[in-house]
Amino acid sequence: MVDLALRAIVEPRRREILRLVQSSELSAGEIAAHFTVTRPAISQHLRVLTQAGLLAVRRDGTRRIYRTRPEGLEEVRRFLEQFWQDSLERLKEAAEAEERSHHNGRN
Amino acid sequence: MVDLALRAIVEPRRREILRLVQSSELSAGEIAAHFTVTRPAISQHLRVLTQAGLLAVRRDGTRRIYRTRPEGLEEVRRFLEQFWQDSLERLKEAAEAEERSHHNGRN
DNA sequence: AGACTATATTAGCATATACTTACGTAAGTG
DNA sequence: CACTTACGTAAGTATATGCTAATATAGTCT
Numbered sequence: 639m640v641d642l643a644l645r646a647i648v649e650p651r652r653r654e655i656l657r658l659v660q661s662s663e664l665s666a667g668e669i670a671a672h673f674t675v676t677r678p679a680i681s682q683h684l685r686v687l688t689q690a691g692l693l694a695v696r697r698d699g700t701r702r703i704y705r706t707r708p709e710g711l712e713e714v715r716r717f718l719e720q721f722w723q724d725s726l727e728r729l730k731e732a733a734e735a736e737e738r739s740h741h742n743g744r745n
Numbered sequence: 746m747v748d749l750a751l752r753a754i755v756e757p758r759r760r761e762i763l764r765l766v767q768s769s770e771l772s773a774g775e776i777a778a779h780f781t782v783t784r785p786a787i788s789q790h791l792r793v794l795t796q797a798g799l800l801a802v803r804r805d806g807t808r809r810i811y812r813t814r815p816e817g818l819e820e821v822r823r824f825l826e827q828f829w830q831d832s833l834e835r836l837k838e839a840a841e842a843e844e845r846s847h848h849n850g851r852n
Numbered sequence: 853a854g855a856c857t858a859t860a861t862t863a864g865c866a867t868a869t870a871c872t873t874a875c876g877t878a879a880g881t882g
Numbered sequence: 883c884a885c886t887t888a889c890g891t892a893a894g895t896a897t898a899t900g901c902t903a904a905t906a907t908a909g910t911c912t
Contacts, residue, residue, distance in 0.1 A: 666860085667857095667858065667859075670859095677859075677860095678859090678860075678861080678862095681860055682860090684860095700856095700857055700859070701857090701858060702858080702860085
């Protein structure tokens with residue numbers, strides 16, 4: 639599921655959509671109004687985001703109101719945090735080793 | 746540049762490569778040995794990762810040694826952190842508003 | 853029910869991407 | 883210099899992706 643979310647987030651237009659609805663929930667039409675591409679294109683992006691667990695939908699009459707699903711974002715965030723973690727730890731260790739090799743005060 | 750790095754990271758095989766070389770630098774051949782796909786395929790992934798600023802290369806005789814470029818990862822990390830930030834702040838605000846609406850002690 | 857509104861879904865298309873096979877290249881070795 | 887080693891690059895291919903135009907669906911209004 640994280641993989642779906644990652645792929646969803648990479649597409650710039652979808653990140654833009656996420657940014658839009660994170661301030662306030664919006665209908666599909668309101669979202670589409672912010673873009674130059676056709677509404678079906680936005681519909682498809684919305685579906686991708688929803689299936690990735692990043693958006694939640696609610697019906698209001700004929701409209702569909704989208705809002706972010708923070709748990710989805712959190713999941714991705716944690717996944718990547720784990721991913722950086724090792725790398726940054728290595729970097730830190732390397733820096734410390736470098737530091738020790740210079741403990742004679744010279745450069 | 747962050748966009749390149751994001752796209753690079755999304756591909757699972759490339760994340761795998763990053764994980765491999767983050768513990769210790771490896772030659773292209775050693776990296777390829779961990780996979781079932783052909784070496785050219787890995788070469789192409791390595792190029793994508795390098796151009797995205799996530800890997801650094803060094804020549805050693807006929808070999809090419811790859812290592813992670815932590816600054817690249819850091820850049821992506823900061824970009825995404827910024828991205829989550831707003832969303833998580835909203836979530837927090839929403840939770841607090843929710844809390845206030847229940848300050849009569851009932852549920 | 854019929855017409856209207858808001859949105860999704862489908863089919864088709866162009867481009868991007870991940871792969872393989874074949875070939876090119878640069879550095880070491882006899 | 884020929885040969886080998888360790889790669890990269892190029893060409894071709896299959897599949898994925900993002901888009902548009904056309905069609906379908908679901909709710910609302912009279």
